[in-house]
Amino acid sequence: xxxxxxxxxxxxxxxxxxxxxxxxxxxxxxxxxxxxxxxxxxxxxxxxxxxxxxxxxxxxxxxxxxxxxxxxxxxxxxxxxxxxxxxxxxxxxxxxxxxxxxxxxxxxxxxxxxxxxxxxxxxxxxxxxxxxxxxxxxxxxxxxxxxxxxxxxxxxxxxx
Amino acid sequence: xxxxxxxxxxxxxxxxxxxxxxxxxxxxxxxxxxxxxxxxxxxxxxxxxxxxxxxxxxxxxxxxxxxxxxxxxxxxxxxxxxxxxxxxxxxxxxxxxxxxxxxxxxxxxxxxxxxxxxxxxxxxxxxxxxxxxxxxxxxxxxxxxxxxxxxxxxxxxxxxxxxxxxxxxxxxxxxx
Numbered sequence: 183x184x185x186x187x188x189x190x191x192x193x194x195x196x197x198x199x200x201x202x203x204x205x206x207x208x209x210x211x212x213x214x215x216x217x218x219x220x221x222x223x224x225x226x227x228x229x230x231x232x233x234x235x236x237x238x239x240x241x242x243x244x245x246x247x248x249x250x251x252x253x254x255x256x257x258x259x260x261x262x263x264x265x266x267x268x269x270x271x272x273x274x275x276x277x278x279x280x281x282x283x284x285x286x287x288x289x290x291x292x293x294x295x296x297x298x299x300x301x302x303x304x305x306x307x308x309x310x311x312x313x314x315x316x317x318x319x320x321x322x323x324x325x326x327x328x329x330x331x332x333x334x335x336x337x338x339x340x341x342x
Numbered sequence: 343x344x345x346x347x348x349x350x351x352x353x354x355x356x357x358x359x360x361x362x363x364x365x366x367x368x369x370x371x372x373x374x375x376x377x378x379x380x381x382x383x384x385x386x387x388x389x390x391x392x393x394x395x396x397x398x399x400x401x402x403x404x405x406x407x408x409x410x411x412x413x414x415x416x417x418x419x420x421x422x423x424x425x426x427x428x429x430x431x432x433x434x435x436x437x438x439x440x441x442x443x444x445x446x447x448x449x450x451x452x453x454x455x456x457x458x459x460x461x462x463x464x465x466x467x468x469x470x471x472x473x474x475x476x477x478x479x480x481x482x483x484x485x486x487x488x489x490x491x492x493x494x495x496x497x498x499x500x501x502x503x504x505x506x507x508x509x510x511x512x513x514x515x516x517x518x
Contacts, residue, residue, distance in 0.1 A: 230372060230477035243442065244477055247468050272475040274375040 216256050223252050223262060227269055228277050236279065374475050374494045381408075381485050382473040386463035389440050389448055396437065396463050398489055405515045406435045407508075408483040409459070410471065412443040413451035415479040421498035422455050428504070429458030434512050438462035441471050441479050484508060486515045 221238060227248065229240035237245045237252075248269070255265050269277045281287050321329065376382070385397040409425060411418045429436055438459035440448045445464060452462070465471055474483065475494075484493040493511055495503055 233369065243468075247472060251472060271375060272472060273477065274372060274475075276372045 216253075219262065220249070220252050220256055223256075223265055224249050226266070226279055228279055230273055230277065370478070371496045372477070374491075374496075376475050376491050377494060379491060381483070381489050381491050382470070384463075384465075384470040384473065386439075386465060386470060389438070389445060389452075389462035389464050392445075392464075396461050398485065401435070401437070401485070402489050403487055404435060405487055405512055406437060406485050407512075408437050408439055408474070408485060410439045410441050410474075410476050410479050410481045411462075412441045412479050413447040414443065415441075417498045418480045419455070421480055421500075422458070424499050424501060424504055425458040426456040427458075429456075429460075433509070434516075435460045439470065439474075439476075440464050441476065442466065442468045482508075484511055484515070487518070 224238035225236050227237045229235050229237050229242055229245040229248075231242035231244050232240050235245075237248050239245075251268075252265060255268065260268075266278070275281055275284075275287075281290065283291055381398040383398055385395050385399075388394045388396055425436065428434070436459050438461070440462050442465065448462070448464075452459075468476075474481075478497065480498055482495040482499055483491050486492050492515060493508065495508065499508065
């Protein structure tokens with residue numbers, strides 16, 4: 183009897199994470215096409231409460247409400263674009279994980295390419311500078327003589 | 343100092359300036375696209391008189407505030423004394439949007455903390471909240487005589503925001 187109780191307890195503990203999952207995974211769409219559309223859309227939209235999570239990831243109440251809105255609007259026959267526009271009209275571009283290309287976001291979109299160009303330009307300049315260094319003009323006769331003298335002197339010192 | 347050294351120094355200074363400005367900005371404050379747009383319509387049941395309803399259409403012709411509140415909201419307690427005072431001054435009608443709350447709990451909360459609202463309406467499932475772009479409680483909107491949203495306070499109203507932004511805006515809107 184005690185063993186049975188222990189087994190039951192273990193089973194309850196082992197399965198309890200599933201209960202948590204089940205609470206969130208109530209099927210709301212009858213057909214799978216609508217369900218996958220809803221998931222795709224909610225992965226594109228940011229939850230404004232926990233800003234680094236999508237509506238699909240977040241369990242904040244607002245995210246749940248917005249997921250409900252998406253399901254309802256899909257059921258009402260709205261297109262994906264219409265639903266995204268609905269969200270943007272209420273919460274602004276910030277709700278989109280991929281910001282639209284606008285005059286205010288040009289720097290954001292062009293930034294990486296600009297930085298790359300700048301880096302290539304810098305690299306090019308450094309390499310050219312090095313080549314100029316390598317091709318330093320040969321020594322004049324006077325310099326050559328001085329160098330020989332210096333080298334000989336060093337040598338002499340080393341030997342002594 | 344050589345000119346070459348000035349370039350990284352310049353980049354560093356510019357970067358520091360950006361980071362410094364960023365320090366004082368609150369990433370939780372998302373500018374609302376609804377400012378300058380007509381107030382989204384609703385027709386909601388009143389908290390104290392469930393037989394009656396209210397919507398922005400009923401308030402046309404006057405400047406009014408919409409304050410989103412709930413009995414479960416902790417920061418609402420922070421701004422509440424200011425709202426009560428504003429309500430007593432009768433400068434501007436305040437409509438409360440009781441957001442995702444239990445009616446009983448909401449009424450009890452007002453009885454305990456004071457009721458600054460001319461009317462509170464019930465948004466049980468938060469749908470009107472979504473239409474108004476509400477993503478946290480409290481939030482406060484200033485609506486002008488034509489029914490256009492002119493300002494949104496995200497988070498609790500502070501004495502500073504009230505004195506420097508909200509009240510001057512209300513006075514200006516009331517004149518026009």
